[in-house]
Amino acid sequence: MKPFDYARAASTTEAVRAFGPGTMYLGGGTNLVDLMRLGVAEPERLVDVSRLPLDRIEAVGDRVRVGATVRNTDLAFDPLIRARYPMLARAVLSGASGQVRNVATVAGNLLQRTRCTYFQDVTRPCNKRRPGSGCPAIEGDHAGLAVLGTSGACVATHPSDMAVALAALEAEVHVTGPAGDRIIPMPGLHRLPGDEPERDTVLEPGDLITAVELPPPPPGASLYRKVRERASFAFALVSIAAVLDVRPDGTVGACRIALGGLAHVPWRAERAEQALIGGPATGEAFLEAAEAELEPARPLPRNAYKVPLARNLIVSTLEELAP
């Protein structure tokens, strides 16, 4: 680790003001300290925002506002979240370990970096870490990497579980920064790699996430399911957050599907949703919708399994949600 300056911000204004070239915000540190130790992140200055007064979960009308520094455990254990957004609680609880969840913040969870082998190893090339150096994952180790929305420059996945649920819930990310405040609806926070894989999100330098606001939950039953070969404490091979509302006549009234482990972003399955809404809630329809969603998939030899896995998961989850 290269030496760096450390400062703790007392307010969001102070944090943004303290931001300059070489600065990074430090939240719970569960990913940033990890990356600094690997030499992947080399900040000259850390501005610690973990103790900002952004640690409340509160109902605002029919919405719920979750502060940026709320710890993952506190989010998942919150009675309001468990009652209104059980899918979100389960997604958070399926990530990492009890210890990590106790420390990791909501904003940090959203902004965590890919776990691609090459990204984490400074002795090997990686376009995300060193733009223009190449992507050895495409020919090499990509078994855990993306099949949707990839580019020739990057096939990384976003590793968060929570972000997948937030994408399905159409959460809004509140940001403050040098250019003022703005609201980014999920899944718009994250971006596809294109030819700028070094940019994970649409945030600009100095931008600071202050809260995540949850609109009222959509009607219907919801589920989060995560697939992994180790029974716990492992990143998703593929995960799904799904909400399904079936009308009394057996047709789909509302449907939200987001997928994890498949793309550089939490992948909102809009094709599948469009295919389903208004149609029959049957196994055949679910399969057709899943296949429509995965039609643009461009798997590599060692992650080809993700396509049938995602297809099965979509169908099986919707079948479970259908009455």
Add this chain to the structure above:
Amino acid sequence: MEITLQVNGVPRAVDVDPRMSLLDLLRERLGLIGAKKGCDHGQCGACTVLIDGRRANSCLALAVAVDGSQVTTVEGLADGEDLHPLQAAFIEHDAFQCGYCTPGQLCSALGMLGEPGPSVVTEDITADPGLTPEEIRERMSGNLCRCGAYVNIVSAIAEVAP
């Protein structure tokens, strides 16, 4: 940078390099070798301590960032000569072999017993489940044990769990 911590109830003021982790501070500067370094990346749980009563990976905490916190390490679990019930149960159930993950397992178990919410294996996420063996296994999965003492770790914790 000068920081102050309460470690196992004792106030400690130390001047630290901002790069130093809480784990290295405990082990290299404060002579508390109980918390172990197994991976240094939050992937094994051997470094688990309680920070302000919550279990956490001390390897991922910069010492400067936990300034002012209360830290409990495995050295702080026993009451004088009297072992904490978890420590006694670990011995009785043979819940360790090499012992390297044990301090982290113990601190993690202690923190876990104080956590009020559900886990990912809880059927009804709105309910507060009892600590079945399945619940203990899931909640303790952040602490790897390469000796494979899991079966005994779970039975030791189950004996102490309410």
Add this chain to the structure above:
Amino acid sequence: MNRIEGRVKVTGLATYAAEYPAEGLTHAYAVQSRIAKGRVKRVDGGPALELPGVLAVLSCEDPPPLAEGVEGELALFQSREVAYRGQIVAAVVADSYENARAAAAAVRVEYDPGDHDVTLRADHPGLYKPEVVNPNFPADTGHGDVEAGLAEAATTVDVTYTTPVLHNNPMEPHACVALWEKDGRLLVYDSIQGTTSDRDTLAKTLGLPPDGVRVVARHVGGGFGSKGSTRPQAVLAALAARAVGRPVKIALTRQQMFDVTGYRTPTIQRLRLGADAGGRLTALEHVAYEQSSTLVEFAEQTALPARVMYATPALRTAHRLVRLDVATPSWMRAPGECPGMYALESALDELACAAGIDPVELRVLNEPDTEPGSGLPFSSRHLVACLREGARRFDWDARDPRPGIRRMGEWLVGTGVAASTYPAYRSPSKAVATLRDDGDFLVQVAAADIGTGARTVLTRIAADTLGVAPQRVHLELGDSALPDAPVAGGSMGTASWGTAVVRACEELLRDGKEGRADTTEEVRNAAKLARQAFGAQFAEVRVSAVTGEVRVPRLLGVFACGHIVDAKLARSQFLGGMTMGLGMALMEETLTDAEFGGFLHRDLAQYHVPACADATGVEAHWLEEHDDELNPMGSKGIGEIGIVGTAAAIGNAVHHATGHRIRDLPLTPAKILMARF
């Protein structure tokens, strides 16, 4: 009984290698090669030396002196040749860990890279037959005519199984604190499975007399073979301490451990089996293809179990090795037996399916009278009894053999069985027992307790021999200043050290004050017999038809390992081995990087070992086995047999659940899904 060191382990007071304090302690950090083959052109330590707190940079630019003829992984900085990616090419010593690590990143190393080859293939032109396989077995053996046996068989199986690179990954990273005393002697706190051999190796490497080195390892955080031999960190710490004139600590990072502390070779194993209409083997051929480095020949004894397990008129076993630009593989829990029995016991299950014979019965049918490879009688062999007892406990008789027909919701359910085996070795050891002034007994032996319970078991053995309560026996181990003893390896610790402890205690009883034992003669004079432990493992698996995830709700082992000296500790050893076997079956795998060389999975988020949630219904049982031809305790080693057969039992159960035979470990959702669709 409860572990004697239990209290210090649960209170955090047990001291492991990196935790010994020393006045003026400094920290070393290794710089690793970024090429897989070639030469180091230049090492520039200048930028590192300018950083705060840096005391020295070690490299081949100014090779620190080692003894003549030191080769392989321990010959640090002696050559400019690079044998694999990740090899240690330089090191930085600084006043703090943070400074040492930051400075290591500033050391500039320039290379002349060569073309590397890191991929094991069964048709590799570099394959050859090694002289011997680990530790000293013939590479090829056989009797009878395999081709004729296969030709006359009613049922044949010709299958190839593959296993990946596996890493031991003990929880305690390899670490060392080295101090040079004023008289020129070296004191080393090392993370090692045997202080006697570590002392001898370090003395030889550094050009010191054996009594010029003392190694202390009172507590060791697991090893599983990776700490069975001296590793570079100890040599590096000694060299660095000499360079800066102060004590040096080095603790490898988890990532570095993957590169320089050994691993289990990947294997490609071809099995050809033939059976007559009644299910009796007519031929068995087991050929293993494996890798080693260009530095050291390590040839794992993978096909060895075929020489032990089943009666057959025609048997051929063979090992072929290729030297690649990779790190040197080494021992990992049950080298040989573990990967070999995975393939053999999986192939046997295929034979049972093909012949329509129950897999337990097929094994019983082929039970030999003497050891098939050597013709020697067994000192004891209760494989059949283990299979029968396991079948009874597992309710095996209720099993429907048809694959792919049981379903609970989305989960396909299946069961499988495999045999386990491991040799009952014993090595010469010394021990001293003394009557103390207070009437208690002091027993000393340079054994190592790496989590096996050696301290406790040896105390119990001494107390039993002396006829006193264990509380009156004070056992000292983990120090090369104690009577010489072999490593904790090959499941022979208790047998080797225990024999010496018994003899020393017997001598004390005769002498009244002191007993000294050296079991060299006793071990050498043992009758020539096949000594082998056996077991049977039964697995129930659930395989998701949706996701391909495999869960193991039940894993049951029954073992016959002579007299079980301590039930509580033995059970833990069996359970631990089986749990590691579960990891091998379902998740453990280190990828080799064909493009850049070296390994790709180098931490515990990428290399998955089982977590608590994976170890659901693991249970271990044993038969009390009487065997007078072993050692005074009548015991066979139990540290490794638990991992032998587990992966085959799980793989066979996956086949029973799904109808698909996946012959490549680990059995990941990816492979299961791609087989099914």
